[in-house]
Amino acid sequence: MKLEIIYEKDQVVIKNMDSFEPKHIFECGQCFRWDREEDHSYTGIAYGRVLNVSKRGSDIIFKNTNKKDFQELWYHYFDLDTNYNVIKEKLSHNDPIMKKAIEFGAGIRILKQQPWETLISFIISSNNNIPRIKKAIELLCEGYGEYLGVFLGKKRYSFPSPETVAKRSIEEIKACNTGYRAPYIIKTAESVASNPEAFQKLYKFNTEDCQRQLLTFSGVGPKVAHCILFFCMGKMDAFPVDVWVKRIMEYLYFKEDTPSKVIQQFARDKYGGHAGFAQQYLFYYARELGIGKN
DNA sequence: CCCCAGGCAGTTA
DNA sequence: TAACTGCCTGGG
Numbered sequence: 001m002k003l004e005i006i007y008e009k010d011q012v013v014i015k016n017m018d019s020f021e022p023k024h025i026f027e028c029g030q031c032f033r034w035d036r037e038e039d040h041s042y043t044g045i046a047y048g049r050v051l052n053v054s055k056r057g058s059d060i061i062f063k064n065t066n067k068k069d070f071q072e073l074w075y076h077y078f079d080l081d082t083n084y085n086v087i088k089e090k091l092s093h094n095d096p097i098m099k100k101a102i103e104f105g106a107g108i109r110i111l112k113q114q115p116w117e118t119l120i121s122f123i124i125s126s127n128n129n130i131p132r133i134k135k136a137i138e139l140l141c142e143g144y145g146e147y148l149g150v151f152l153g154k155k156r157y158s159f160p161s162p163e164t165v166a167k168r169s170i171e172e173i174k175a176c177n178t179g180y181r182a183p184y185i186i187k188t189a190e191s192v193a194s195n196p197e198a199f200q201k202l203y204k205f206n207t208e209d210c211q212r213q214l215l216t217f218s219g220v221g222p223k224v225a226h227c228i229l230f231f232c233m234g235k236m237d238a239f240p241v242d243v244w245v246k247r248i249m250e251y252l253y254f255k256e257d258t259p260s261k262v263i264q265q266f267a268r269d270k271y272g273g274h275a276g277f278a279q280q281y282l283f284y285y286a287r288e289l290g291i292g293k294n
Numbered sequence: 295c296c297c298c299a300g301g302c303a304g305t306t307a
Numbered sequence: 308t309a310a311c312t313g314c315c316t317g318g319g
Contacts, residue, residue, distance in 0.1 A: 029300070126301040132316070133300085179315025184302080221302050242300040283300080297319085306311075 003080065007067040012074075014060045019084035021107020022053050022060075028108050028284040030231055032121050032134045033141075033159075043151065045141075047073055047114060048158040050151045064151060079109050087277050095270075097252045098278060101285035108280055110231070115199065116192060117159040118232040123184050123219035125227070132177065139176035144168065162196065165189035184219025191217060207235045222260075230276040239267040239275040248286035 004015040014020075026034040026042045034044035041054035041063075051074065052063040062074060075081075088106075092099035120140075125133050137159075144164050145157035165173070166189040173182035192199045202210055210233055214225040222241075229238035241249075241260040249263050250256065271278040285291070 122300090123302090127299065127314080128301085128316090129299045129318090131318090174315080177316075180313085181302090181315080219302065223301060227300085240300080244300060287300095299316100299318095302314095304312090307309090 005070075007070070010064065010066065012062040012065055012067070012070045014062075014080075016058050017060045018058070019088075019107060020055070020060050020078075020109060022055055024105050024107035024284065025078075025109050025111065026053075028105060028280055029130070029287070030280065031111055031113065032125075032130070032137050035134075037152065045148070045156055045158065046077060046111075046117075048146065048148065049073065050148055050156045052152070077112050079112060082109075084109065087274050091271060091274055091278050091281070098281065101281040104288055105281045105284035108277075108284060110236075110277065110280065112234075113232045114159070115202065115228070115232040116162055118228055119188065119192070119214075119217065119220070120159075120165070120185055122224045122227045122231075123188060123217075124178055124181055126181065126219065126221070126224055136177040140165075140173075140178075143172070143176060162189045162193040162199075166193040181219055187218040188220070203233045207237055210235060211238075230279070236276045237268070237271075237273045239264060239271070239279050241267075241279075242283075244283055244286050245279055248282050248291050251291055252282075 003017070006013045006015065022040075022042050026036070026044070031044070033046065034042045036042055037052070039054070041052050041061075043050065043052045045051075049065070049069060051065055054061045054063070062070060065074060088102050092102055121133070121137055124136050128136075141157040141159055142155075144160035146160075148156040148158055150156070166186065168186065170182045170186060173185050178185060202213055205213065207229060211225050211229055214220050214228055215222070220228070226238045226240035229235035230240065241263050246258070246260055246263060249266070250258050253266070254263075267275045267278065
């Protein structure tokens with residue numbers, strides 16, 4: 001199965017793409033800087049670039065980019081080398097519940113996000129909800145990120161660097177609606193800025209060692225660490241257990257109140273190296289169905 | 295008005 | 308080391 005990629009002026013089109021649904025990708029909870037436009041396309045910012053993604057039939061259209069950026073950046077960002085059909089088959093083998101969940105989020109792809117941005121974003125995510133998380137991140141970017149120009153009538157900004165955030169006062173970071181997480185953010189920024197090379201090399205450790213190091217950052221606990229492992233460290237065996245996943249796993253598999261640790265172990269045994277994908281399908285399924293709201 | 299939201303840190307027992 | 312509590316903030 002070879003992808004047919006067509007490079008046009010200012011945009012790139014992929015023909016006959018499967019396992020790629022913008023709504024699933026951008027609304028499954030993995031990212032916070034992608035917003036739906038009126039035409040149902042999504043505009044987002046990553047790696048200091050602004051991109052617009054839409055779907056027409058089975059074609060995916062990437063606007064505001066070029067061949068070089070697509071090949072060097074977006075191809076990897078959208079995980080286009082991974083065959084999701086293989087993952088789906090493995091996960092749904094002897095598991096009708098997972099099979100159903102995968103049908104709902106069949107177009108999910110796990111974005112390869114930037115570690116620093118992901119680290120801070122998920123610190124902000126703790127005990128928080130998605131609109132508020134997005135708002136806080138946007139304020140951080142508008143206040144301290146780099147101006148990238150206007151796209152679709154809106155000024156766009158990059159995610160601020162560790163050095164920039166580290167120099168801000170608690171009040172300034174609080175003013176970005178980060179609340180009591182402001183000191184965590186600054187401490188973590190100082191830590192990353194003091195040794196950027198070490199942070200860049202974190203992904204080279206195995207899951208367990210990588211997690212241990214992530215837990216040393218202020219504001220990073222078990223759940224946030226697993227999100228970071230999965231979304232930007234390439235640890236596809238990570239399995240973040242948040243309240244949604246806890247509730248849906250209890251509802252679908254355990255039929256009773258179950259500690260997060262037990263769920264965690266269950267997922268490790270059952271899904272192994274694909275645990276994170278399973279988590280995403282279950283999470284999206286739970287949210288779309290409203291399972292676990294009560 | 296109270297309660298909770300994709301948890302964490304800090305403090306007890 | 309497990310259990311408990313407070314925490315920004317705003318929408319239900």
